[in-house]
Amino acid sequence: MAETGTDLAKAKTLLESGALVAIPTETVYGLAGNALNEKALLAIFETKNRPQFDPLIVHVASLEQARDLVIGFPPAAENLAKEFWPGPLTLLLRKKNIVPDLATSGLDTVGIRCPDHPLTLSLLQKLSFPLAAPSANPFGYVSPTQASHVNDQLGSRIGYILDGGISRVGIESTIVGFTPGDKPVIYRLGGLSVEQVESVAGPATLQVNSSSNPKAPGQLKSHYAPGKPVKMGNLQHLLKEYAGARIGVIAFQHPLKEVDPSFQIILSPQGDMAEAAANLFRALRELDKKPIDTILAEPVPETGLGRAINDRLQRAAADKF
Numbered sequence: 001m002a003e004t005g006t007d008l009a010k011a012k013t014l015l016e017s018g019a020l021v022a023i024p025t026e027t028v029y030g031l032a033g034n035a036l037n038e039k040a041l042l043a044i045f046e047t048k049n050r051p052q053f054d055p056l057i058v059h060v061a062s063l064e065q066a067r068d069l070v071i072g073f074p075p076a077a078e079n080l081a082k083e084f085w086p087g088p089l090t091l092l093l094r095k096k097n098i099v100p101d102l103a104t105s106g107l108d109t110v111g112i113r114c115p116d117h118p119l120t121l122s123l124l125q126k127l128s129f130p131l132a133a134p135s136a137n138p139f140g141y142v143s144p145t146q147a148s149h150v151n152d153q154l155g156s157r158i159g160y161i162l163d164g165g166i167s168r169v170g171i172e173s174t175i176v177g178f179t180p181g182d183k184p185v186i187y188r189l190g191g192l193s194v195e196q197v198e199s200v201a202g203p204a205t206l207q208v209n210s211s212s213n214p215k216a217p218g219q220l221k222s223h224y225a226p227g228k229p230v231k232m233g234n235l236q237h238l239l240k241e242y243a244g245a246r247i248g249v250i251a252f253q254h255p256l257k258e259v260d261p262s263f264q265i266i267l268s269p270q271g272d273m274a275e276a277a278a279n280l281f282r283a284l285r286e287l288d289k290k291p292i293d294t295i296l297a298e299p300v301p302e303t304g305l306g307r308a309i310n311d312r313l314q315r316a317a318a319d320k321f
């Protein structure tokens with residue numbers, strides 16, 4: 001069990017000593033360490049069992065702090081930051097030398113975002129350095145959206161969990177990079193919809209699928225996956241296919257009368273996409289703990305955050321390798 005609480009002074013002292021602290025954000029909880037300290041960065045990779053080719057996102061208190069870490073700020077990036085920070089948007093920008101290569105896995109760009117959570121923003125404002133923070137889960141598993149999720153898997157490996165309640169957005173940030181001509185490229189669908197990105201930066205290309213050498217491992221075919229197999233498709237068809245099997249169900253709006261309600265999670269009875277996104281990872285984790293063998297899930301409509309939800313479900317359902 002990791003100590004859990006809202007003691008900002010304690011979190012600050014630990015981080016200043018090079019130790020790690022789990023922090024709440026509006027998207028998912030992060031496993032944070034001093035982004036400019038190589039020892040802290042190594043500890044992040046080790047604690048998560050994360051390969052070092054997977055770069056980390058650096059969290060800042062403001063657009064001004066982000067400027068200290070990057071060479072130039074393309075106009076499209078600046079416009080996006082001004083519109084959506086603090087918020088679920090990570091920008092890939094050319095890094096300055098003060099950002100260790102370990103943070104970016106040797107890439108010349110660094111992923112930066114300003115998270116929209118009062119506790120974590122206040123912590124970042126008190127610190128003299130930015131925080132590197134991947135999602136606070138073992139590599140490849142479902143991201144945590146509340147303190148107890150972090151404790152379930154990493155509790156014995158970290159000193160302190162800053163408890164900021166349930167993550168409001170519930171799905172990771174949208175990652176946006178830029179072409180040399182300043183056009184936006186979306187590398188990971190996330191808590192900011194494609195429509196929102198395009199409303200500020202113009203038409204975006206999507207590069208969210210990659211096989212062996214992904215730019216963002218969130219692009220790996222199998223990622224964000226619970227321990228139990230996930231099958232995605234039309235629920236009525238899947239029910240027939242899995243007749244007699246021990247199944248759990250993730251449905252968008254409507255429960256299935258054929259299935260025990262305690263083995264079903266409805267993402268949003270009103271069909272609200274933001275609510276569905278906020279409930280998705282909790283649903284995967286809760287069903288993973290039930291006495292079932294397979295999780296059946298239906299795709300949601302491809303509007304707004306629906307694309308990011310379907311992306312996560314597809315990766316959760318992909319064969320592991």
Ligand code: TXA
Nearest residue numbers: 027030055056109110111134135172173215216217218
């Ligand atoms: O919402 C979020 O982004 C959460 C919270 C904690 O901020 N963080 C998060 O981090 O999801 P993580 O490490 O689980 O996922 C970060 C993704 C990885 O797939 C990584 O490859 C990609 O961001 N990434 C980071 N820096 C990159 C870079 N310079 N170029 C390409 N991809 C990058």
Ligand code: MG
Nearest residue numbers: 134135136143
């Ligand atoms: Mg992650």
